[in-house]
Amino acid sequence: MKLTEKWHDELWARDMWWSGKTTRRKFLGLSAAAAGAVGATMLVPAPWREAFGQAKPYKVGVLQPLTGAAAAGGKTALVGTQLATNRINKAGGINGRPIELVVADYESKPDVGRRKAEKLVVEDKVDVGEGGYLSNVCLACMPVFEEHKTVYMIGVCLDTTITTSKCNRYTFRPFDYAPSQAMAISPYLVKNLGKKWHIVFLDYAWGQSTRDAYIEQIKKNGGEIQGTTGIPLGTADMTAFISKITGSFDGLFAIMFGANAVTFTNQAYDLGLFKKAKYAGDGAVAESTHLAALGNKIEGFVGVNRYIPVLTKPLDTPYHKKFFDESKVLLKQMDPAGPDPDRYVQSNFEAMNFLKLGIQKSGFRGREDSMKLIEALEGMEVKESDDFPQGDKLLRREDHQAFLRQFIFDIKNVRHRLLDVVSRDKVVVPPACSFPKA
Amino acid sequence: MIPFDQILVQIVNGLVNGMILALVASGLTLIFGIMDIVNFAHGDLFMLGAYLGTTSFLVTGNFWVSLLTAVLSMAVLGLVFQAAALRPLLGRDPLTTILATFGISLVIQNYALWQYGPVPRRLPEPVTGHFQLFYVEYPWYRLVIALMSAAIIGGLYLFMKYGKHGIWIRATTQDRVMAEAMGIPVPWVHTVVFAIGAAMAAAAGVLFGPTVGINHAMGFDFTLRAFVVVVVGGMGNLGGSILASIFISLLESLATIWVSPAQAVIVSFVALILTLLVRPTGIFAPTPK
Numbered sequence: 191m192k193l194t195e196k197w198h199d200e201l202w203a204r205d206m207w208w209s210g211k212t213t214r215r216k217f218l219g220l221s222a223a224a225a226g227a228v229g230a231t232m233l234v235p236a237p238w239r240e241a242f243g244q245a246k247p248y249k250v251g252v253l254q255p256l257t258g259a260a261a262a263g264g265k266t267a268l269v270g271t272q273l274a275t276n277r278i279n280k281a282g283g284i285n286g287r288p289i290e291l292v293v294a295d296y297e298s299k300p301d302v303g304r305r306k307a308e309k310l311v312v313e314d315k316v317d318v319g320e321g322g323y324l325s326n327v328c329l330a331c332m333p334v335f336e337e338h339k340t341v342y343m344i345g346v347c348l349d350t351t352i353t354t355s356k357c358n359r360y361t362f363r364p365f366d367y368a369p370s371q372a373m374a375i376s377p378y379l380v381k382n383l384g385k386k387w388h389i390v391f392l393d394y395a396w397g398q399s400t401r402d403a404y405i406e407q408i409k410k411n412g413g414e415i416q417g418t419t420g421i422p423l424g425t426a427d428m429t430a431f432i433s434k435i436t437g438s439f440d441g442l443f444a445i446m447f448g449a450n451a452v453t454f455t456n457q458a459y460d461l462g463l464f465k466k467a468k469y470a471g472d473g474a475v476a477e478s479t480h481l482a483a484l485g486n487k488i489e490g491f492v493g494v495n496r497y498i499p500v501l502t503k504p505l506d507t508p509y510h511k512k513f514f515d516e517s518k519v520l521l522k523q524m525d526p527a528g529p530d531p532d533r534y535v536q537s538n539f540e541a542m543n544f545l546k547l548g549i550q551k552s553g554f555r556g557r558e559d560s561m562k563l564i565e566a567l568e569g570m571e572v573k574e575s576d577d578f579p580q581g582d583k584l585l586r587r588e589d590h591q592a593f594l595r596q597f598i599f600d601i602k603n604v605r606h607r608l609l610d611v612v613s614r615d616k617v618v619v620p621p622a623c624s625f626p627k628a
Numbered sequence: 629m630i631p632f633d634q635i636l637v638q639i640v641n642g643l644v645n646g647m648i649l650a651l652v653a654s655g656l657t658l659i660f661g662i663m664d665i666v667n668f669a670h671g672d673l674f675m676l677g678a679y680l681g682t683t684s685f686l687v688t689g690n691f692w693v694s695l696l697t698a699v700l701s702m703a704v705l706g707l708v709f710q711a712a713a714l715r716p717l718l719g720r721d722p723l724t725t726i727l728a729t730f731g732i733s734l735v736i737q738n739y740a741l742w743q744y745g746p747v748p749r750r751l752p753e754p755v756t757g758h759f760q761l762f763y764v765e766y767p768w769y770r771l772v773i774a775l776m777s778a779a780i781i782g783g784l785y786l787f788m789k790y791g792k793h794g795i796w797i798r799a800t801t802q803d804r805v806m807a808e809a810m811g812i813p814v815p816w817v818h819t820v821v822f823a824i825g826a827a828m829a830a831a832a833g834v835l836f837g838p839t840v841g842i843n844h845a846m847g848f849d850f851t852l853r854a855f856v857v858v859v860v861g862g863m864g865n866l867g868g869s870i871l872a873s874i875f876i877s878l879l880e881s882l883a884t885i886w887v888s889p890a891q892a893v894i895v896s897f898v899a900l901i902l903t904l905l906v907r908p909t910g911i912f913a914p915t916p917k
């Protein structure tokens with residue numbers, strides 16, 4: 191066959207080109223080609239889609255412990271991130287771009303966490319990081335995000351040093367920390383429950399820094415610390431530790447979370463410790479997700495928390511009701527018992543909404559605009575709303591630490607009961623961070 | 629001067645903890661003794677047994693029925709695991725069986741996470757109430773756990789000593805080839821021993837369950853301690869493992885009088901290292917003739 195410059199004049203190509211006359215064959219052929227082209231764009235890889243101008247999603251790298259000792263908290267925390275993402279994407283995304291979550295399970299191990307954080311920023315090329323649950327993992331991952339100039343919006347980690355001695359410009363904590371919580375509940379503890387306290391804490395980064403904060407505040411309010419007991423994370427049988435808690439004290443203050451809290455409460459109750467002293471602690475001891483596992487052994491516990499699942503005043507707002515109902519639907523998918531949302535759902539939900547506002551305000555396009563995003567987030571003040579059902583917040587410029595109201599509660603009939611609300615201005619701690627120069 | 633009451637409280641603690649550990653370790657040592665398999669999934673069988681106990685409790689509402697159901701179910705599961713994953717590896721390099729049990733461990737953990745969710749579960753104790761033990765109120769249930777563990781281990785001992793199939797197991801432990809030559813179905817003995825080990829782990833899981841929040845990671849702590857006592861007691865030596873469990877738990881408990889319980893764990897590792905250096909066959913194993 192001779193090649194010709196006008197190859198469409200060839201016999202075999204005659205029906206493919208417009209010749210001024212629409213035949214049924216041409217119509218069907220062109221329709222099939224158009225449908226094929228539309229279908230093909232849906233199948234092409236993301237970089238090609240971007241080249242063709244479709245909205246490129248914001249990639250958010252989410253670090254959570256979905257297996258291992260802290261899986262319960264990690265899975266609950268992820269519900270908060272997913273809930274906020276669903277809402278944002280349903281409303282058309284941020285600046286017209288949807289959010290794509292890249293979820294990494296760090297198996298409750300700091301070394302795995304650091305490796306996964308590196309994978310997120312180097313291989314997955316995420317625009318921002320979010321999440322974290324165990325403080326030692328957050329502390330291990332913070333330098334990775336800093337090195338790659340990526341904003342890291344922490345979702346749960348409460349270790350004090352994250353926004354004090356180990357702070358960095360790329361890390362934000364959009365919820366409370368132990369010094370604020372201690373400030374909120376210590377006057378109540380000393381005034382209503384007793385002066386002499388024994389503190390039991392989980393012996394790792396968060397437990398140790400939280401213990402120090404409570405020692406300082408209980409003493410400041412006229413109380414005394416009779417002793418402290420550290421229990422390693424994941425100890426199955428705590429009786430050896432509990433049976434060593436002796437002496438005279440009015441209250442036992444526990445700094446525990448998840449299955450560790452359940453084990454401690456069970457065994458301390460069994461050894462009659464709560465008959466001798468009042469039982470109080472960090473709100474994580476009595477999160478709604480494991481109240482059922484604690485049963486009547488947690489009755490009378492007094493705690494402080496940034497979030498409790500009650501719908502009485504001042505938490506009877508439409509924002510909270512909507513958050514509560516939507517969270518329950520997702521939580522039911524995770525656990526058929528359908529637990530109420532807890533502070534891990536709340537803080538990850540609000541962390542994503544802080545990112546949303548920051549991205550909107552700064553016009554952030556990707557990691558090259560990280561500094562613009564940081565500047566937009568620094569000093570950001572938000573009001574109680576659909577995006578922030580917990581209440582008003584300030585994300586302080588100096589240390590990237592948020593300040594918010596605190597709830598003092600007790601457990602009655604295996605439910606949370608609100609006792610007092612401590613306003614935001616009463617829990618402000620002076621900044622103790624100086625960012626290294628960029 | 630150490631107060632007498634502290635020593636007695638720690639002795640009771642050590643004995644009770646030792647009996648729970650003995651129940652876990654005896655299953656582990658039985659499996660090693662007969663099959664030469666270091667079962668890394670043993671802690672997960674303990675955990676799955678506890679979860680099965682909660683499921684059964686939801687249906688029956690009776691703790692003892694739940695214990696029995698969990699034990700029987702885990703025995704059947706043990707049969708399946710052994711027949712499907714370990715029997716084909718008989719006679720291969722020990723590393724392959726270690727990897728296989730490690731794989732089983734991951735499968736069980738992730739199954740538990742998927743099936744039961746990440747939230748800790750509760751199993752109510754069948755016996756409530758306390759008695760005053762010097763400065764602590766000691767729960768009766770802890771004594772029940774110790775007694776039940778002793779009864780189960782005692783039952784196993786009698787079965788091994790006098791039962792026809794127990795004699796088959798002992799014969800297979802002593803000389804596998806000769807046992808087979810004498811007509812003992814060795815592959816089946818292996819399968820049944822794994823099932824017995826799994827059932828004992830489940831019994832320990834259900835008995836220990838009410839004192840903790842049952843979760844998918846609860847077996848890890850016990851696996852580590854059980855391995856220590858199995859080495860100290862003599863790998864594959866049932867009596868030695870039971871004595872080593874009590875010995876190690878008592879050592880740890882008494883050490884807590886002077887140091888923090890977190891540091892007291894070091895005592896058991898010192899015992900492990902000394903055993904490996906001085907008497908690798910195990911402190912409580914009979915001297916080879």
